[in-house]
Amino acid sequence: MIHIPQQTLEFLGSSAPFDLLTEDQLNHLASTITVCYISKGDAEQILEQQRGSLFLINSGQFSVKDSPEKTRHLSEEDYFGCGNVLHKEDHLITMTVDSPGLVYCIPAQTFEWCVSVQPGIGSFFRHYSAEKIHSEQLDDSTSIWMYKPVHEALAQEMISADLNSSILTGVRLMAKHCVSSLVITDNQRLAGIITDRDIRNRVVAEQVDVQQPLSSIMTTEPAKITHQRTLFDALCMMTEHNVNHLPIIDKDSEMPVGILTATDMIRHQRSNVLLLVKALSKATSMHELSRLSWQLPQYFSKHAKRLGDFDIAGKVLSQATDIMTRKLITFFVKEHGAAPMDYCWLVYGSQAREDQTMGSDQDNGLLLATEPDEQAAQYFADLAEYVCRGLDKCGIRLCTGNIMASNPLLRLSVNQAIKEAENWVQSPTPEAILNCNIFLDVRGVAGNIHLLTQLHQARAPLFKQTRFLAALTRHACKSMVPLSVFQKFSYKKGLPKKDCIDLKHSGVAIINDLVRVYSLANGLTMPAIPLRLESLMNQPELSSQNVKNLRDVWLLLNRLRWRHQTQNNAKDNYLSMSDLSSIEKYQLKEAFRVIRRTQQAALFKFAGGSA
Amino acid sequence: MWQKFNRWLRPQHSIPPQWRDKRLSEIPFLSIDLELTSMNLADAKILSIGWVEGKGNQIQLQSCFYQLVSTRAPLHQSPVIHGLTADDIAQGEPVREVLEKLKRYAQSHIWVFHCTNLDMNILQRVFRELGLPLPTIVTLDTLTFGLYQLTRHLRPPPPNSVVLPVCRARYGLPAVPAHNALDDAMATLELLFAQIQKFSPDEAETLASLRITKAVNVFHSE
Missing domain, CATH: 3.10.580.10 (CBS-domain)
Structure with a gap:
């Protein structure tokens, strides 16, 4: 028997789908492999000599075109040439070497043998080559x-x-x-x-x-x-x-x-979630409302565990929370009479952006037409208390940071809110930025939406000021993506598992922060990330490729978080690497790289290059 | 005693004509690693040997070779390093048979080591003890090569910077388990390809041009 280096067996054995093979099968596979060190000078020659093989990258980074579709940027544990071995084609593979490294070449014959002994390998690659890694559109499907x-x-x-x-x-x-x-x-x-x-x-x-x-x-x-x-x-x-x-x-x-x-x-x-949402809007009492609301998490964990379900689930959850809020306000008004003045119920953070997850707590506030007298103030205090408690009963947790309308500081008149914004802009200290960030993603859910429009109009020019944008950018670049200099995942201590990554704080939140900076710079007021990115597509600050990348990365991170929460019945954001396939690991790594590049670009653009 | 020993072992730097002007991409390499009973050059015994062939930046894994060598010599503390036990060693092949296999590559391949002098000194001694004459052998040392490429930027080199894993990390090669002779031979060959690529990205260089790095040695037949 031919001896194969342990490093080779370990690498192959940990690369999906070859991890399906038995030890003997893995040995046979390895014995037919040629390991190539591919660099700029000889890439073309080696690809010619190994024509028709399936290629698996062990180290290095390559931009590869192995199909009529666009060039892919590949690194460790990625495959190319799948189309050729799957369909017995002889498509010419071209590449540029971004950094040289080792590539395993698996001959077409061996590939066929692998598929014959382990059919799962064939279906993996059929799926792999069909997968549009970075181009899935937001699915507006409603069912x-x-x-x-x-x-x-x-x-x-x-x-x-x-x-x-x-x-x-x-x-x-x-x-x-x-x-x-x-x-x-x-x-x-x-x-x-x-x-x-x-x-x-x-x-x-x-x-x-x-x-x-x-x-x-x-x-x-x-x-x-x-x-x-x-x-x-x-x-x-x-x-x-x-x-x-x-x-x-x-x-x-x-x-x-x-x-x-x-x-x-x-x-x-019958278990269609939209029927559930419809039922929510027909509820006639707090009791009925909360009974229906509690079915939502159950529905999602039973019927929407797949990655792509996030795209609509975030929206559905936010819509449902909106409906609950409006219903609760209606219940309150029925009992205590109409409000003494115009107001707008505002929501912040994930509910505003419509990317709520099962772990999201409530973030809301009230915007009043004018400063209330004592009686009016009491009315709104009671309303806020009732709605916030009610949401809590419906499963939307109270905010631990007290970002809630029940907090008197978050029941400002339009003028007071404008004044507050002026303060943020005049002295953008790190603490001020930390405090105001949450209020910059805002959406009106009930009452007179025009009040929020007024506030937006007054605030937009303030938020475009360079000193403020620079401070926001520096804040957005403070958090580091969990990648080491060698492009490996780095794990923080103190998380529930050793191989966990905090998808929120080292991923999603950074994108939200960065997109917010670009949006404010362009005077965009809508909070949803996909909508913001769509509008930024036509702006000069970010190339359309960058925008597309950011959207894909944002979707990927949110989808992974969604699957983690639904499948593990969790409310936290700690994604364990053991839940990921090797492709997903690669995608995640690539996603963090995109975030890091965007951070650097934003620093350069808004903060004069320094953090 | 050691100096005398060293003098006639000292390699001379005249590369045989069949290698001298060969382009690096056309040279067949044989990367070799030995596991030893001790680091004492005079009496260290070979416990296992691994090698693998490569040419033109390509390594066919079919060419991998690994063999335990039977020896009665005491293992001392070496199992701590290589993990081989006395039972493993007893399963080994006689050293003569293994080295006869190695000898077939003496003139067809350039031999590659990570630290040539240690391994070659021992190989030469064992070949001599067995009465097997070795022809002239040309070697390449990835340790010296790495040192050359490192000290062009940094001088003196930081401590530990020449050990195989650290050396590989510098060239962006993946981490590998150390101290199995075949794994180390493979790791060394991969490292050599990365070093050559850095030395001559356009592939035009010959073996003679590598002399500047002091990594090329010629061991003449005795």
């Missing part, structure tokens, strides 16, 4: 359940019988498990299905002998769906083929894994 993969919707394990079994055996099996359909297999592969209706029409009505084999009455070649397709696809197929039962088969092995019924579909539709 999460529709995009759930069918295999997740399966209510119970598959009930099946061999096609040579008797009809009686099959029917008894159906009765025993209380199912309306049966998967018929031939040598474990899908041969057909029978349903309640078939038994009625083809057996009882025709007086067929129940000792006949199942194959005599089954529907052969039924419409079927592969396991990773969505419920939406399934619905389309059911409608198209006019069937109520859809067998699900595994995409790789082609073995049947279950059957999806029209009843399953209805069950999932």
Whole structure:
């Protein structure tokens, strides 16, 4: 047997999907590999000599074009040439070497062998090469359940019988498990299905002998769906083929894994989150409101655990919180009469930006038309107290930092609020910046929104002042992304697990801060990050590529946080590396690099280059 | 005694003509590492040996070789370093058979070490003890090479800066487990490729041009 260096086996064995291989298989794979040190001078030559291989980067950084799509920036643990080995193509690979390093070349033949012994490897690369790592659009879809993969919707394990079994055996099996359909297999592969209706029409009505084999009455070649397709696809197929039962088969092995019924579909539709939100807006009492609200986290942790679900979940949670707030105000007004003057209920932070998570607490305040007299002041104090307590009952925690309308300092008149902003701008000390940052992402949720517009108009020119922007920028650059000089993840001590990264403070919050600086510099008042970035797209300060990168990074970090919170039933922001696939680790690293570059660019632009 | 020993071992710097003007990218390298019973040149025994071939910045892992060597010599404290136990060693091959295999590469490859003098002194001594004549061998030393590239910027070099892992980190190569002969041979070869790339990014240089680094040695047949 050929001896393989331990370092090589360890590297291969920790790189998905080759970690699926057994020790012996890994040894065989390694023995066919050529390790290349690729530098500027010989990249072209080596790529030519290793043509047709799958490449896995061990060290160094390369900008690679291995498909008709755009150039990708790759480093440690990344693959290229996937398209060639998957589709047996011979697409020319070109690269520029950003920093030279070691690349493992896996011959096409070995790749095929790996797929034959471990089909999961094939599906990994089919997924990998199709994945648009950095270009997923914000999905405005309004029905999460529709995009759930069918295999997740399966209510119970598959009930099946061999096609040579008797009809009686099959029917008894159906009765025993209380199912309306049966998967018929031939040598474990899908041969057909029978349903309640078939038994009625083809057996009882025709007086067929129940000792006949199942194959005599089954529907052969039924419409079927592969396991990773969505419920939406399934619905389309059911409608198209006019069937109520859809067998699900595994995409790789082609073995049947279950059957999806029209009843399953209805069950999932019933838990549609939008219905829940609609119900919220129809609630007539605090009790009803809080009862419905508490279903939200349950809904999300049950039905929206996937990465992409964040895109809409953040919005839905914020909308739901908005609705709760408005409902609570209505309840209060019903009991205590209308407000003595115009006011606007403001929300700050994540609720304002509409990227709320399950861990978000409430951040809100009141903006009043004029300074209230004693009686009016008492009215608003009571209103604020009622709403904040009410939100807490609905599962939106009280703010530990006391950023709430129940705090008298956060019930200012428009004039007082303008004055406050002038103070921030005149003496932008680090403490002042720390305090005012939260109030700069603001949205009006109830009352007279025009008051907020007035405030925005008065504040916009103040916030454009260079000294203020410089101070904000320095604040945004104080937090460091968790990457060492060698581009490795660095872990802070004192977090719950050793390999944790605080996605909020060393990621999402930095982007929020940076985007805020650019937005204020351009007089943008809307708080949502995707909207801000869209508007910044046409501004000269940030190139459109930078804007796109920032949006992708922001989405990625939020999605990872969302999955962490829903899957681990957590409210914190500490993402453990062990929950990540190797691609995600790479994406995360790349994301932090983008943040670091943006910090440097912002310092240069707004703070004269110094932190 | 040691000085006398050293004098006739001292390599002379005339590179044989078949290597002298060969471009670095065309030279077949054999990176070798030994695990020893002690650091004492006069009586250290070889416990294991690993090597791997490379050429033109490419390493075919098929060429990897690793062999434990049977020895009756006491292990002293060395298991602490290499992790080999007396039981492992007993499974080994006789040193003669292993070195006969190595000898086949004497003239076809340039031998690469991280610290040539230590390993070559011992190899020469063991070859001699076995009565196996060695032809002229040309070697490249990644330690000296690294020192040359380091001291052009820093002088004197910081302590510990020449050990293999630190050396590799300087060239942006990944961290690897140390002290298995094959792993170290592989790590050394990767390091050499990084050093050559830094020395001559355009690939045009020859072995003779590397003499300035003092990393090239020639060990003449005895």
